[in-house]
Amino acid sequence: MSDETPICSAKGCRTAAEWVLAWNNPKIHTPERRKTWLACEEHREHLSQFLGVRGFLKDVVKFSEWEEPSTP
Numbered sequence: 001m002s003d004e005t006p007i008c009s010a011k012g013c014r015t016a017a018e019w020v021l022a023w024n025n026p027k028i029h030t031p032e033r034r035k036t037w038l039a040c041e042e043h044r045e046h047l048s049q050f051l052g053v054r055g056f057l058k059d060v061v062k063f064s065e066w067e068e069p070s071t072p
């Protein structure tokens, strides 16, 4: 863990992230692979929808409750 404040992944947003969006693009990632975006309260829905319409979104988790999937 770094001690830098995590920032929302939305373009141009500098707000501290509160949510972790876990996603996977089946065309380029193996099924167990998880990419993550960070989102502030304001952008959580926008980013979820962006991933959701593409069928990529797997999970939305509170940043404080997020655990990196352990790599084998």
Ligand SMILES: [Zn+2]
Residues within 6 Å of the ligand: 008, 009, 010, 013, 014, 015, 039, 040, 041, 042, 043
């Ligand atoms: Zn944001």
